[in-house]
Amino acid sequence: MSKITTTWQFEAQDSLFFRESRPMNSIGNAELSSIFPPSAQTLIGAIRHVLGEISDVDWKEYTKQKQQHPLAKIIGYADDIASLHFSGIWIHKDGQRLYPAPLNLMYQNISSEQDNKRCFFLAIDTKLTQTDLGKIRLPKLSPDDAGSKNLENIWLTKANYEQVLNGIPPAPEDWFILKSPSQKQQNNSLLIEEPRIGITRDNKRRSVKKGRLYQTKHIRFTDGVSLCMDVSIDQQYKAISEQADNHFFTRLGGEGRLASITQHAVPAPLAVPDIGNYFIIYLLSPLLISSSEQNQWQPLPLKEMKQDQGVWTGKLNNIEITLHSAVVGKAQSEGGWDLAKHRPKPLKPYIPAGSVFYCSSEATTQDIIKALHNQQIGSEQALGRGQIALGKWEQTEQGLTS
Numbered sequence: 596m597s598k599i600t601t602t603w604q605f606e607a608q609d610s611l612f613f614r615e616s617r618p619m620n621s622i623g624n625a626e627l628s629s630i631f632p633p634s635a636q637t638l639i640g641a642i643r644h645v646l647g648e649i650s651d652v653d654w655k656e657y658t659k660q661k662q663q664h665p666l667a668k669i670i671g672y673a674d675d676i677a678s679l680h681f682s683g684i685w686i687h688k689d690g691q692r693l694y695p696a697p698l699n700l701m702y703q704n705i706s707s708e709q710d711n712k713r714c715f716f717l718a719i720d721t722k723l724t725q726t727d728l729g730k731i732r733l734p735k736l737s738p739d740d741a742g743s744k745n746l747e748n749i750w751l752t753k754a755n756y757e758q759v760l761n762g763i764p765p766a767p768e769d770w771f772i773l774k775s776p777s778q779k780q781q782n783n784s785l786l787i788e789e790p791r792i793g794i795t796r797d798n799k800r801r802s803v804k805k806g807r808l809y810q811t812k813h814i815r816f817t818d819g820v821s822l823c824m825d826v827s828i829d830q831q832y833k834a835i836s837e838q839a840d841n842h843f844f845t846r847l848g849g850e851g852r853l854a855s856i857t858q859h860a861v862p863a864p865l866a867v868p869d870i871g872n873y874f875i876i877y878l879l880s881p882l883l884i885s886s887s888e889q890n891q892w893q894p895l896p897l898k899e900m901k902q903d904q905g906v907w908t909g910k911l912n913n914i915e916i917t918l919h920s921a922v923v924g925k926a927q928s929e930g931g932w933d934l935a936k937h938r939p940k941p942l943k944p945y946i947p948a949g950s951v952f953y954c955s956s957e958a959t960t961q962d963i964i965k966a967l968h969n970q971q972i973g974s975e976q977a978l979g980r981g982q983i984a985l986g987k988w989e990q991t992e993q994g995l996t997s
């Protein structure tokens with residue numbers, strides 16, 4: 596059945612709170628932070644709720660009938676999302692889609708001036724290093740790169756990200772910083788953090804519980820910033836989806852803060868880069884960490900995976916590839932609350948967006964691009980996981996670089 600796809604844009608009407616995976620009673624006197632971007636399931640839950648409200652659903656009856664309820668054909672029930680398909684989460688700034696800066700991008704301060712920085716790509720060592728995963732090729736820095744840092748929590752426009760895919764590092768003035776270092780808004784910052792003090796309520800007594808204070812850190816969008824998700828829905832439910840495009844309001848995240856919803860056309864995908872048989876896979880959304888048949892962690896969900904002489908080989912989206920090295924961020928844990936079973940969901944580990952994988956393939960460039968560029972890999976693809984793009988990878992005498 597054919598589908599229609601639109602971008603759902605969420606604009607915060609107040610501060611927002613997207614709680615990290617740690618429970619409240621585990622932090623002591625510490626502050627519970629807000630993660631950003633939030634889990635995909637946070638926005639998916641809000642979208643499914645809006646579709647239900649538009650359909651004038653009786654939620655008690657829906658919970659009672661479960662998969663037998665007519666609404667379940669549209670939004671599913673519990674972890675089953677029926678025929679819905681999602682892409683994202685994306686950050687938009689002044690109508691432009693932003694992408695997380697990849698972790699193979701480094702910067703080095705040349706002077707004390709704010710924008711006087713040197714930005715460059717990591718090189719991959721041609722020599723093998725013994726690790727827990729066997730002998731593999733690791734990223735390396737030259738002596739001149741001392742003091743360099745990853746471009747963490749930096750976001751790029753589509754135009755700048757397409758330059759990265761073609762091996763051109765972005766200029767510092769083109770970076771968007773995720774969080775402002777102070778309460779004062781900066782032109783290139785996306786968020787401002789706001790500390791809050793909360794109280795624990797005693798609903799039976801309609802009062803507060805003595806001594807039960809907690810600290811949280813909310814986030815507030817700077818001007819022009821919004822959260823977006825691409826939503827695909829069956830053509831026959833088009834009329835229901837379109838009703839949300841009238842500044843519909845919904846509660847979003849912890850504490851049910853208000854956000855407005857509008858719908859827009861999906862932006863054009865990332866342009867095809869100039870690649871050859873050596874290329875880089877850039878991860879645009881989190882990827883569920885998987886295990887091979889031997890129950891060993893593997894950096895990419897390769898089928899028929901083998902490891903030999905410092906590389907992994909296997910099939911990815913039916914293309915035979917060789918994985919030479921990777922720059923992977925710290926694993927992210929995602930859980931949430933299971934509304935159907937009234938209990939926390941088990942935590943799952945994900946490779947974060949921004950991770951990169953250095954690969955090669957003997958397939959034609961056309962087949963490589965068709966199978967992998969602007970595609971998805973791994974599991975949970977309907978939730979928007981494992982979105983990837985391809986980039987250029989050049990080799991030099993000093994090492995393998997992007």
